[in-house]
Amino acid sequence: MSDEKQIVKILQGNEACVEGALLAGIRFFAGYPITPASEIAEGMARRLPKIDGKFMQMEDEIASMAAVIGASLTGLKAMTASSGPGICLKQENIGFAAIGEIPCVIVNAQRGGPSTGLPTKPSQGDVMQARWGTHGDHPMIALAPSDVNEILEITVKAVNFSEKYRTPVMLLLDEVIAHMREKVNIPSREQLEIIDRKKTNVKKDEFLPFKADEDMVPPMADFGSGYRYHVTGLVHNEKGYPTSDAEEIDKFLRRLSNKVELNKKDIVIKEEYSLDDAKIAIVAYGSVARAAQRTVKLAREKGIKVGLLKLITLWPFDDDLINQLASQVDLIVVPEMNLGQMVREVQRAAQGKSRVISYTRIDGDLINPIEILEKIEEEMSQ
């Protein structure tokens, strides 16, 4: 039995994402093909019909995002996957999911941008877009795993967070880990913590669809379940109807963002390597964090006290974590496969307490451990 529970497979990152999503309870997927995310759609197309789940290839990414939201409203856990150009197109409806408080997961398997860019090459160029892509103030959770096992695990978390906080969650892969194959231990459903959205249980005529509990999240009801209500992209009151009352607007929009910002403790996932005695810290995420892990080894072999803070939750950004780190170390290096995006957040949070420098690579190849080490040595000699 316990043998059967833990199945070992060699899976591609995108396949692990499908695996994790299905374990977490995703039963609806709508998408539009794009490199390097297509294998997620392909996996879903194969798997979902076997368990009476719904797979749809829509006419474009806009429609995919819309369908996912519609599906989620009927009670199905729903997901879509794309890459840069398609993520751009989803932005308007991501904003709708945010304001409508409709759980859903958007996977962005990042490739080189801008525009069509470098379709088959890895990048981390969309991490700021993940936070700010749609217009207006909105909550955003974005998670970035860095290996195939982690993809499975974090996909489950992404679905969980979306359900728990009734909000769109962005899962940020990059072409390296999306297409990479690794050994994966596939857990059973029982081994995982699976979170389902809170459902309302008030009387049907007393239901206020956007009245939040103490955790700032309103219990939900499925379309068709007998609780009839209205969902709109306009700013609305607790009843769900459009409002232009200043107080209602303020209350609603602040709650919307705060349910994520003020629950940071629960949402922030990170890992620390050799940070205890470190005087130099690398802050990294995604596939680059794996290069950084090796850099730490190489540096320590040379006697340089380097540690690694690996961010898995990129948004909400944990200022305190960085601020503390900056108090401890002299130098923070942020290697990224972009022109320096999360480093801006690190700089902001460090508040001048330590030097923060950026190491960037954008030529389509994964940053390697030696480059990072060289950058550190260069900075040390200054």
Added chain:
Amino acid sequence: MSDEKQIVKILQGNEACVEGALLAGIRFFAGYPITPASEIAEGMARRLPKIDGKFMQMEDEIASMAAVIGASLTGLKAMTASSGPGICLKQENIGFAAIGEIPCVIVNAQRGGPSTGLPTKPSQGDVMQARWGTHGDHPMIALAPSDVNEILEITVKAVNFSEKYRTPVMLLLDEVIAHMREKVNIPSREQLEIIDRKKTNVKKDEFLPFKADEDMVPPMADFGSGYRYHVTGLVHNEKGYPTSDAEEIDKFLRRLSNKVELNKKDIVIKEEYSLDDAKIAIVAYGSVARAAQRTVKLAREKGIKVGLLKLITLWPFDDDLINQLASQVDLIVVPEMNLGQMVREVQRAAQGKSRVISYTRIDGDLINPIEILEKIEEEMSQ
């Protein structure tokens, strides 16, 4: 004669934008209606045919952005205008304009978001989206005027920058100034500095369409002018053809961003009020800057040494400017009609040298001078 040159009119912000755009040489406009930007399209629809310019209402915002880029390639100065939901949809093609180095201006008359949000109420909720809305690393210039005269003037600048740097420029209005009417002195073309894109003059078979001059900007050629070349959203070499050569990729993508980042001196526009002896600084932009101006007056009347740094260029962000300011003052207050967006940049650039606090208002009304003053007094008493 000189009387005729300076015409005085009461114009709506959106009308002033049309006026400025036409003066700057805009001859193509494609758009899709949306509140509070529709008057720009309406003005263009009325004015452009009179001067043989082209006005098109497209089927959506995606198509509008595409048409603008196509038009610009034939040599016409081209513009579009929209608001949050429509700006979301334009993102993918804004990225194309960036990588294709095609001059164009995008007006975002900001309204309350996220999603449909508060369509008739003002907001500054899209200032981070302006920078990070499209995926991948890309250059971005964004300008935010704060009165109707300034709208005219800055619209001209926006067109100029787009032509000079061959890049999309975002002009950020907000519903207050877009719909507000003020007295405007309409200058004549001769009174303005109008910049046209550099044209190539090499022999036709020697033309390398993406080979930059020293200013990092390649001279351009109009489609149909006899210089035949290829424009693609893929990362490309100097010839314009797709490349997967690491060196070419790196060189191209860095130049693309640097032509804006390293020309900050030229692009950053700001105004300072009573900063000389200030111990407290307000950093503001757009319509809020006008409230802040009055706050400065009110504070000084009370003997509090407050000054104002009004940002007109939001992107590229001038770190040095803020860093210097933070060295001078004890407190920087950033009032915004959003949940605190540009304040993050101010915090980053201040590097802990002064306290930086955010004052936010999102209920659909313009921040007023007294609120800001109260916030300052509250902070002073801490």
Added chain:
Amino acid sequence: MVTKKDNMKVYQNEETKIIVNEEWCKSCGICINYCPKKVLVANEKGYPVAEKIDDCIQCMLCELRCPDFAIRVENRKKVANYNMKDGSLED
């Protein structure tokens, strides 16, 4: 005969009851203009008044065309119902 109940103006005779919701009515004039029997006239605020209620043939057109659900015609003898005679309006 006119009775008042909230903002509801009720006009009735033995066969017909016409109810106008003056809170909802926006004085668009559609019901008045298209009543085939000219039963309705506008008062000073533009609200319909069933002056010639006795001429009403219960064709329901006023109710069906009212954009504001502000006028209702009830058949006092039979159960009130809307007219679903297919094609009655084909022209």
Added chain:
Amino acid sequence: MVTKKDNMKVYQNEETKIIVNEEWCKSCGICINYCPKKVLVANEKGYPVAEKIDDCIQCMLCELRCPDFAIRVENRKKVANYNMKDGSLED
């Protein structure tokens, strides 16, 4: 008769010249399969060889259907031209 020039293989008789660009040819087999006169055969790398060039009727189908512009047929007597006979392929 076969001559060689760069990667160009030239097959010709008095009436016809068939040029195969082996650098561009991807051995898809289309020209060979659809030559109505079976003029062409594949060599070991799949490139077309005009073995029966004398049977060639200059129908141009090989050239028109080659996805790689890798085969050209020239009429050595008249000016080389492509076949625009309308409807000749209607079926």
Added chain:
Amino acid sequence: MNKERKEICLSGSGGQGLILAGIILAEAAGIYDGFEVVQTQSYGPEARGGASRSEVIISKEKIDYPKVIKSDILLALTQQSCDKYIKNVSEDGILLADSTNVLKVPSFTGKIYQHPITDDAIKVIGNQLVTNIISLGIIVQLTDIVTRDAIKKALSARMPARIKELNIKALEHGFKIGEKLKII
């Protein structure tokens, strides 16, 4: 005008032409009387002309904050708008209420003027649509916020020929009422 900055709030319901009135007032002040001027308004859901408030600020100096802080003058064409906006009139401000619709004037420390403006529009001028213009005439006459000449020029410049005369008549009727009200 002696105060540096004068704030005027024109209120009522959508369709009463208050934005247009605001624009005309702004043009009179800005173009013909040479003041600095800002005109703003608030909209209902999206832009279907459902505005209920139009604000004009007139000043000798450059205007910073473009919204009304405390109105010096409030025009109220409906009861609802009167009740809502009276709170924001300065203590020594002026209220002009259209007594055709504003039946109950709220308590207020400043000056109150009342006149059945809509009634006059219908009965005297023969067109309800000029209520806004009569109101402008009254305000100008009462407050000298702009010159009569300026408002007349601004009105003429805005109006298409076929309704120009009617509107000038309405404006002048407003002047007359203003004069009468002043005396009371």
Added chain:
Amino acid sequence: MNKERKEICLSGSGGQGLILAGIILAEAAGIYDGFEVVQTQSYGPEARGGASRSEVIISKEKIDYPKVIKSDILLALTQQSCDKYIKNVSEDGILLADSTNVLKVPSFTGKIYQHPITDDAIKVIGNQLVTNIISLGIIVQLTDIVTRDAIKKALSARMPARIKELNIKALEHGFKIGEKLKII
């Protein structure tokens, strides 16, 4: 396998089944031999299977950096790939070149093995498509990077029934060649 981390690079041109070979090798190592394993590849423009390189890293410990730093083993099925990737083989590494296509072996400090693998696929096994599998057999036999049992199981599990036998035959042929090459 005695080194902590072994890096294998399988190179050639698109359509030679190198990704599949990499996957089978990874499955052999990861599932049947219990190692940690990572397999990656590089693509041409968008994803039309034009990959020219497939990398496998096998290790007893968790693998951090997932890309090849210096290959321990390079398989080169074409001249172009041999020339390109030989630079990145460690000094004491191994090159297996398919002498059907690699006519000129570049100078190299490590061990060089050559065999006309494609020829064998066509002539011995009767199907060019199994070139990749023969190669796997040779590599396993030469290096013991995984056990023969593991690679056989992995291959069997991957292959649809109708071509399983053919592939096993190819693998075993690879073993044989490997043995011969080892002796040389």
Added chain:
Amino acid sequence: MKNVIEKYIRKEMFPHIWCPGCGNGIVLGALIRAIDSLGWEKDEVAMVSGIGCSSRITGYVDFNTMNTTHGRALPFATGIKMSNPKLKVIAVMGDGDCAAIGGNHFIHAARRNIDITAVIINNMIYGMTGGQYSPMTPTGKFGSTAPYGNIDQNFDLSALAASAGASYVARSSIYNPNQGTRFIKKALSKKGFSVVEIISDCPISYGRMNKLRTPVKMMEWIKSISVPKKTWEKLSVEEKKDKIPMGEFLDICIPEYTDKYKEVCAIAQEGGGNE
């Protein structure tokens, strides 16, 4: 005794925000009457709209309702229908919503023949944003962005839907609410993608710019351009100009999408497919 309309509306939201004489309310009435005549439970109906004046309709009815983003009602509705095929799904759209920004979703929903009823309130203008011309504004008419007259051809939405793969297509107008109700009822009963276009008025935006400023003038104009399908077919090209045919244009039975998807599941679960 409760009126049929009252049974279905969210009374607290009334009076609605639409302008005096706006046809949106007439269409809402027709829609409610059609649903009522089918005896559907409110719980089993989901109604989805996009953005526009007409799209405010979903706020007024007591179903499972959704007022989404501009042009996207149909893909949202598709997600709902696929996930819970038991729900009766209706998408209400404006002409801009459906035919301009939403045109692609419209033809794709038709192509899939998914069991959704699309009701298009065609007032031939962008009402909400103040009267810009839409893809349905007749050539030569004015809009705030067509101050010199509209030069675009307009779509024949019925022809488009039919050629894209729909099952049922009809057109009526607010002048003829009984016919509208009847067509909507048939559309709702249809298994597959069904389309009812209702020609409507917008005295505020369309009327203002086209000398039809009152609801009655607009209604008269609509009456004057309406021609029953049968009459239409007999008209010459010249006579057809400026006229719109009313009636049912398509009514066929073809396999429906959620039904076909069930077959996919069956194949998958039997281990079939293209491995």
Added chain:
Amino acid sequence: MKNVIEKYIRKEMFPHIWCPGCGNGIVLGALIRAIDSLGWEKDEVAMVSGIGCSSRITGYVDFNTMNTTHGRALPFATGIKMSNPKLKVIAVMGDGDCAAIGGNHFIHAARRNIDITAVIINNMIYGMTGGQYSPMTPTGKFGSTAPYGNIDQNFDLSALAASAGASYVARSSIYNPNQGTRFIKKALSKKGFSVVEIISDCPISYGRMNKLRTPVKMMEWIKSISVPKKTWEKLSVEEKKDKIPMGEFLDICIPEYTDKYKEVCAIAQEGGGNE
């Protein structure tokens, strides 16, 4: 003597990236021959594509060329044509590009009847991304996202273009390159929006999943499903199944958009319009 193809291609870009036997090259040949037969100058031609294998076509021809974003070739082309009506503007699209994500632009370009020629290379699959089914994949066929067989109806692009307002619509296939050239030539000569759909192959993606792995097998299949329009019209519904009609479906003369826009300018400049 220079070959007609060589005159127009960017030789340095060859051999092209397309797979062996891919129809894109055959269409490129047909297109070049059509342009050459019209004697157009290279400078006066602008060619725009979206994203897909087929869209790489613009990189290979020596015109003013643009490889834009997925689905958006037509609005980019529209901007070019409006701005410089003297340019001959051609948009080349894949089936996914044109009919999936780009469907709306397609029907709107047709509606405007703007003088652009759209050439659609319909290989019935998303080639570039590895074989997901497209809106043109025949029902029942397989794609990597349709492992149990495609249940979607597919578009009849010709019918769609015609019903949306185009001037010229025709369909041919790579089996019949002469016909393709002829149709493209007619389309290019047409003032107004013209559409030529060319049925093409994709041995790699479509072929792999549908047991048509070689170019020749794919070509044979295309031949087998092609039916001349005249024959098609005589077929029964049953016989029509799995067949595609080839030929010209529409050829009309209606006012063109950039011409009509000139009239707008004239009105505006004479002081006309709706003030």
